[in-house]
Amino acid sequence: AQSVAQPEDQVNVAEGNPLTVKCTYSVSGNPYLFWYVQYPNRGLQFLLKYITGDNLVKGSYGFEAEFNKSQTSFHLKKPSALVSDSALYFCAVRDISGYSSASKIIFGSGTRLSIRP
Amino acid sequence: NAGVTQTPKFQVLKTGQSMTLQCAQDMNHNSMYWYRQDPGMGLRLIYYSASEGTTDKGEVPNGYNVSRLNKREFSLRLESAAPSQTSVYFCASSSVTGLSTDTQYFGPGTRLTVL
Numbered sequence: 001a002q003s004v005a006q007p008e009d010q011v012n013v014a015e016g017n018p019l020t021v022k023c024t025y026s027v028s029g030n031p032y033l034f035w036y037v038q039y040p041n042r043g044l045q046f047l048l049k050y051i052t053g054d055n056l057v058k059g060s061y062g063f064e065a066e067f068n069k070s071q072t073s074f075h076l077k078k079p080s081a082l083v084s085d086s087a088l089y090f091c092a093v094r095d096i097s098g099y100s101s102a103s104k105i106i107f108g109s110g111t112r113l114s115i116r117p
Numbered sequence: 118n119a120g121v122t123q124t125p126k127f128q129v130l131k132t133g134q135s136m137t138l139q140c141a142q143d144m145n146h147n148s149m150y151w152y153r154q155d156p157g158m159g160l161r162l163i164y165y166s167a168s169e170g171t172t173d174k175g176e177v178p179n180g181y182n183v184s185r186l187n188k189r190e191f192s193l194r195l196e197s198a199a200p201s202q203t204s205v206y207f208c209a210s211s212s213v214t215g216l217s218t219d220t221q222y223f224g225p226g227t228r229l230t231v232l
Contacts, residue, residue: 043223102167107159
Protein backbone atom coordinates (compact mmCIF):
# COMPACT_ATOMS: atom_id res chain seq x y z
CA ALA A 1 0.00 0.00 0.00
CA GLN A 2 1.14 3.52 -0.74
CA SER A 3 1.83 5.88 2.14
CA VAL A 4 3.73 9.01 3.10
CA ALA A 5 5.05 10.07 6.47
CA GLN A 6 5.83 13.55 7.71
CA PRO A 7 7.90 13.02 10.85
CA GLU A 8 7.67 16.61 12.13
CA ASP A 9 4.42 18.16 13.30
CA GLN A 10 6.02 21.60 13.43
CA VAL A 11 9.10 23.26 11.95
CA ASN A 12 10.31 26.64 13.16
CA VAL A 13 12.73 28.72 11.09
CA ALA A 14 13.99 32.29 11.24
CA GLU A 15 13.22 34.49 8.25
CA GLY A 16 16.05 34.45 5.72
CA ASN A 17 17.29 31.01 6.78
CA PRO A 18 16.93 27.90 4.62
CA LEU A 19 14.03 25.61 5.42
CA THR A 20 13.41 21.90 5.00
CA VAL A 21 10.15 20.04 5.53
CA LYS A 22 10.66 16.30 5.58
CA CYS A 23 8.68 13.57 3.85
CA THR A 24 9.32 9.86 3.37
CA TYR A 25 7.27 7.55 1.22
CA SER A 26 6.44 3.91 0.81
CA VAL A 27 5.20 2.75 -2.58
CA SER A 28 5.22 -0.27 -4.82
CA GLY A 29 6.56 0.78 -8.17
CA ASN A 30 7.50 4.26 -9.27
CA PRO A 31 6.17 7.02 -7.02
CA TYR A 32 4.16 10.06 -8.04
CA LEU A 33 4.84 12.56 -5.25
CA PHE A 34 3.32 15.93 -4.46
CA TRP A 35 3.60 18.84 -2.08
CA TYR A 36 0.61 21.00 -1.22
CA VAL A 37 0.34 24.07 1.02
CA GLN A 38 -2.64 25.21 3.07
CA TYR A 39 -2.87 28.80 4.33
CA PRO A 40 -5.21 29.51 7.25
CA ASN A 41 -8.90 29.02 6.43
CA ARG A 42 -8.10 28.14 2.83
CA GLY A 43 -8.12 25.06 0.64
CA LEU A 44 -4.96 23.25 -0.37
CA GLN A 45 -2.81 24.70 -3.14
CA PHE A 46 -0.53 22.65 -5.37
CA LEU A 47 3.19 23.46 -4.98
CA LEU A 48 5.03 20.88 -7.04
CA LYS A 49 5.15 17.25 -8.11
CA TYR A 50 7.62 14.57 -9.08
CA ILE A 51 6.71 11.96 -11.64
CA THR A 52 9.96 11.17 -13.41
CA GLY A 53 13.16 12.83 -14.57
CA ASP A 54 15.30 15.30 -12.67
CA ASN A 55 15.47 14.55 -8.95
CA LEU A 56 15.26 18.26 -8.09
CA VAL A 57 11.79 19.60 -8.78
CA LYS A 58 11.07 23.32 -8.76
CA GLY A 59 7.66 24.64 -7.82
CA SER A 60 5.68 27.70 -6.85
CA TYR A 61 6.80 30.49 -4.47
CA GLY A 62 10.49 29.53 -4.72
CA PHE A 63 10.03 26.05 -3.27
CA GLU A 64 11.80 22.98 -4.52
CA ALA A 65 11.85 19.32 -3.54
CA GLU A 66 14.50 16.68 -3.83
CA PHE A 67 13.51 13.14 -4.75
CA ASN A 68 15.88 10.56 -3.23
CA LYS A 69 15.09 7.01 -4.26
CA SER A 70 17.64 5.30 -2.01
CA GLN A 71 16.33 7.10 1.07
CA THR A 72 12.69 7.04 -0.10
CA SER A 73 12.44 10.73 0.69
CA PHE A 74 10.93 13.79 -0.96
CA HIS A 75 11.92 16.73 1.25
CA LEU A 76 10.60 20.22 0.55
CA LYS A 77 13.17 23.02 0.61
CA LYS A 78 13.55 26.73 0.19
CA PRO A 79 16.88 28.60 0.31
CA SER A 80 15.56 31.66 2.17
CA ALA A 81 12.36 31.54 4.22
CA LEU A 82 9.77 34.32 4.29
CA VAL A 83 7.26 35.05 7.05
CA SER A 84 4.57 34.59 4.42
CA ASP A 85 5.68 30.94 4.00
CA SER A 86 4.10 30.16 7.37
CA ALA A 87 1.41 27.58 6.62
CA LEU A 88 0.52 23.89 6.81
CA TYR A 89 2.38 21.72 4.30
CA PHE A 90 1.26 18.32 3.06
CA CYS A 91 3.27 15.68 1.30
CA ALA A 92 1.23 13.27 -0.83
CA VAL A 93 1.59 10.24 -3.06
CA ARG A 94 -0.55 9.01 -5.93
CA ASP A 95 -2.65 6.04 -4.87
CA ILE A 96 -2.45 3.40 -7.59
CA SER A 97 -4.50 0.76 -5.79
CA GLY A 98 -7.51 -0.49 -7.69
CA TYR A 99 -8.35 0.43 -11.26
CA SER A 100 -9.57 3.96 -11.80
CA SER A 101 -8.83 6.83 -14.09
CA ALA A 102 -9.18 9.15 -11.11
CA SER A 103 -5.97 10.55 -9.65
CA LYS A 104 -6.45 9.45 -6.06
CA ILE A 105 -3.92 10.90 -3.66
CA ILE A 106 -2.90 9.82 -0.17
CA PHE A 107 -1.90 12.71 2.06
CA GLY A 108 0.52 12.84 4.96
CA SER A 109 -0.57 14.25 8.29
CA GLY A 110 0.89 17.67 7.58
CA THR A 111 3.73 19.81 8.97
CA ARG A 112 3.09 23.27 10.32
CA LEU A 113 5.83 25.65 9.19
CA SER A 114 6.34 28.76 11.29
CA ILE A 115 8.71 31.48 10.10
CA ARG A 116 9.67 34.03 12.73
CA PRO A 117 10.73 37.55 11.73
CA ASN B 118 -12.51 31.18 -14.04
CA ALA B 119 -13.52 30.49 -10.42
CA GLY B 120 -11.82 27.08 -10.15
CA VAL B 121 -13.53 24.91 -7.52
CA THR B 122 -16.35 26.46 -5.51
CA GLN B 123 -18.12 25.05 -2.45
CA THR B 124 -21.27 25.99 -0.60
CA PRO B 125 -21.94 26.63 2.19
CA LYS B 126 -18.76 27.93 3.88
CA PHE B 127 -20.04 27.18 7.36
CA GLN B 128 -22.84 25.00 8.74
CA VAL B 129 -24.05 23.95 12.15
CA LEU B 130 -26.32 20.92 12.39
CA LYS B 131 -28.00 19.05 15.18
CA THR B 132 -27.48 15.31 15.49
CA GLY B 133 -29.77 13.49 13.08
CA GLN B 134 -30.29 16.37 10.67
CA SER B 135 -29.41 16.01 7.01
CA MET B 136 -27.68 18.34 4.61
CA THR B 137 -25.99 18.45 1.23
CA LEU B 138 -22.65 20.08 0.51
CA GLN B 139 -22.37 21.44 -2.99
CA CYS B 140 -19.26 21.56 -5.17
CA ALA B 141 -18.73 22.83 -8.70
CA GLN B 142 -15.70 23.23 -10.95
CA ASP B 143 -15.31 25.19 -14.15
CA MET B 144 -12.01 23.68 -15.35
CA ASN B 145 -13.62 20.92 -17.44
CA HIS B 146 -12.03 18.29 -15.21
CA ASN B 147 -13.13 14.69 -15.44
CA SER B 148 -12.52 13.62 -11.84
CA MET B 149 -13.84 15.04 -8.59
CA TYR B 150 -13.23 14.19 -4.93
CA TRP B 151 -14.57 14.80 -1.45
CA TYR B 152 -12.21 14.87 1.55
CA ARG B 153 -12.55 15.55 5.22
CA GLN B 154 -9.78 17.20 7.22
CA ASP B 155 -9.39 16.53 10.91
CA PRO B 156 -6.57 17.81 13.18
CA GLY B 157 -3.45 15.65 13.00
CA MET B 158 -4.93 13.32 10.39
CA GLY B 159 -4.33 15.12 7.14
CA LEU B 160 -7.00 14.72 4.49
CA ARG B 161 -8.97 11.52 4.11
CA LEU B 162 -10.85 10.63 0.96
CA ILE B 163 -14.59 10.11 1.44
CA TYR B 164 -15.81 9.51 -2.12
CA TYR B 165 -14.59 10.23 -5.59
CA SER B 166 -15.90 10.31 -9.12
CA ALA B 167 -13.51 9.36 -11.90
CA SER B 168 -15.86 10.68 -14.56
CA GLU B 169 -19.43 11.81 -15.05
CA GLY B 170 -21.80 9.00 -14.13
CA THR B 171 -19.40 7.10 -11.85
CA THR B 172 -18.74 7.30 -8.13
CA ASP B 173 -16.59 5.18 -5.81
CA LYS B 174 -15.94 4.90 -2.10
CA GLY B 175 -12.78 6.27 -0.62
CA GLU B 176 -11.18 5.62 2.74
CA VAL B 177 -14.01 6.87 5.00
CA PRO B 178 -17.38 6.62 3.16
CA ASN B 179 -19.64 5.55 6.04
CA GLY B 180 -22.41 8.04 6.78
CA TYR B 181 -22.09 9.82 3.44
CA ASN B 182 -23.56 9.63 -0.05
CA VAL B 183 -22.56 11.45 -3.22
CA SER B 184 -24.05 12.45 -6.54
CA ARG B 185 -22.17 13.39 -9.66
CA LEU B 186 -24.89 15.56 -11.10
CA ASN B 187 -23.01 16.40 -14.29
CA LYS B 188 -19.41 17.02 -15.29
CA ARG B 189 -19.24 20.25 -13.27
CA GLU B 190 -21.02 19.31 -10.04
CA PHE B 191 -20.36 16.77 -7.30
CA SER B 192 -22.43 16.88 -4.12
CA LEU B 193 -21.91 15.23 -0.73
CA ARG B 194 -24.89 14.32 1.43
CA LEU B 195 -25.05 13.57 5.13
CA GLU B 196 -28.33 11.71 5.69
CA SER B 197 -28.25 11.69 9.49
CA ALA B 198 -25.47 13.84 10.88
CA ALA B 199 -23.41 12.65 13.86
CA PRO B 200 -20.94 14.57 16.05
CA SER B 201 -18.14 12.43 14.57
CA GLN B 202 -18.81 14.14 11.25
CA THR B 203 -17.74 17.49 12.63
CA SER B 204 -14.90 18.39 10.29
CA VAL B 205 -13.76 20.59 7.45
CA TYR B 206 -14.84 19.22 4.07
CA PHE B 207 -12.93 19.87 0.87
CA CYS B 208 -13.92 19.22 -2.69
CA ALA B 209 -11.24 18.82 -5.37
CA SER B 210 -11.03 18.10 -9.08
CA SER B 211 -8.39 16.84 -11.48
CA SER B 212 -7.84 16.26 -15.16
CA VAL B 213 -6.79 13.00 -16.79
CA THR B 214 -5.08 14.69 -19.71
CA GLY B 215 -2.51 17.40 -20.28
CA LEU B 216 0.30 18.80 -18.20
CA SER B 217 -1.80 19.04 -15.05
CA THR B 218 -2.66 15.34 -15.00
CA ASP B 219 -2.76 13.97 -11.45
CA THR B 220 -2.76 17.44 -9.89
CA GLN B 221 -5.80 18.10 -7.74
CA TYR B 222 -7.31 21.57 -7.35
CA PHE B 223 -9.16 22.30 -4.15
CA GLY B 224 -12.13 24.37 -3.13
CA PRO B 225 -12.08 26.68 -0.08
CA GLY B 226 -13.79 24.16 2.20
CA THR B 227 -16.94 23.84 4.30
CA ARG B 228 -16.60 23.95 8.08
CA LEU B 229 -19.30 21.69 9.53
CA THR B 230 -20.17 21.38 13.20
CA VAL B 231 -22.61 18.72 14.41
CA LEU B 232 -23.97 19.29 17.90
